Amino acid sequence: MKNRFKNRLFLSLIFLAFISIGSSKADYPSTSIGVIDLNYILSESNAAKDAAKKIEEIALKIEEEIQKSDQDLVNEQNELIESQQIMAPAAFDEKRKDYEKKVQNYNVERQEKLVSIDLLVSESRNKVLNALKPILETISNDKGITVLLEKNSVLLNADNMDITDEALKSLNKELPSIEVKLD
Numbered sequence: 001m002k003n004r005f006k007n008r009l010f011l012s013l014i015f016l017a018f019i020s021i022g023s024s025k026a027d028y029p030s031t032s033i034g035v036i037d038l039n040y041i042l043s044e045s046n047a048a049k050d051a052a053k054k055i056e057e058i059a060l061k062i063e064e065e066i067q068k069s070d071q072d073l074v075n076e077q078n079e080l081i082e083s084q085q086i087m088a089p090a091a092f093d094e095k096r097k098d099y100e101k102k103v104q105n106y107n108v109e110r111q112e113k114l115v116s117i118d119l120l121v122s123e124s125r126n127k128v129l130n131a132l133k134p135i136l137e138t139i140s141n142d143k144g145i146t147v148l149l150e151k152n153s154v155l156l157n158a159d160n161m162d163i164t165d166e167a168l169k170s171l172n173k174e175l176p177s178i179e180v181k182l183d
Contacts, residue, residue: 001014011158013103034145035157036166041132045168047175051124054180058120062113062182069106116182124180131175132167139170 042048082097084092140148143163151157151164 016054031146032144033141033157033161034098034140034163035151035154035161036150036167037151037162038129039152040164041168041171042128045128045175046172046180047131048128051120051128051180054111054119056119056125058182059117062117066110066113069110070109073103073106082158120180120182124178125179128171128175132171135153135167135170135174139166 072156080092080095084097087095136148138144139164145163147162151162
């Protein structure tokens with residue numbers, strides 16, 4: 001009889017343990033997964049296309065400035081070489097040092113201009129992503145999506161899981177263009 005009582009007590013404790021485990025799992029929401037192609041949005045949205053066009057115009061302008069400066073430096077170098085024969089060595093040496101300083105400053109400025117183009121690309125991308133975030137939150141809430149994955153990290157998904165087109169349409173309405181300026 002004691003064994004029977006111990007067995008029932010043991011089974012009751014196991015039953016209670018399962019009940020408590022089951023109730024703690026109820027705290028987690030059911031999971032629904034969505035997929036979005038950020039690269040597609042960053043290349044095909046109206047704002048991204050507009051920004052790319054503006055950045056390309058700025059880059060072409062910078063490239064023209066660089067080419068003109070390159071030519072000016074070549075001309076100055078040729079003049080310096082020609083003047084070497086008619087100048088005193090000390091005066092020529094001073095002019096050569098000034099020219100070398102000018103070339104160093106030019107190289108720094110040139111590099112800064114090229115970096116500024118990369119910064120424009122990064123800033124415009126961030127503006128698009130910042131505008132996209134509340135749109136994705138709204139779509140996720142409406143569809144009950146609890147996890148949103150980037151399409152590049154997903155091997156296979158059902159078509160109805162992809163919210164890229166819906167997000168793109170909303171983004172195009174919300175953010176048709178963005179301002180792109182070189183400081």
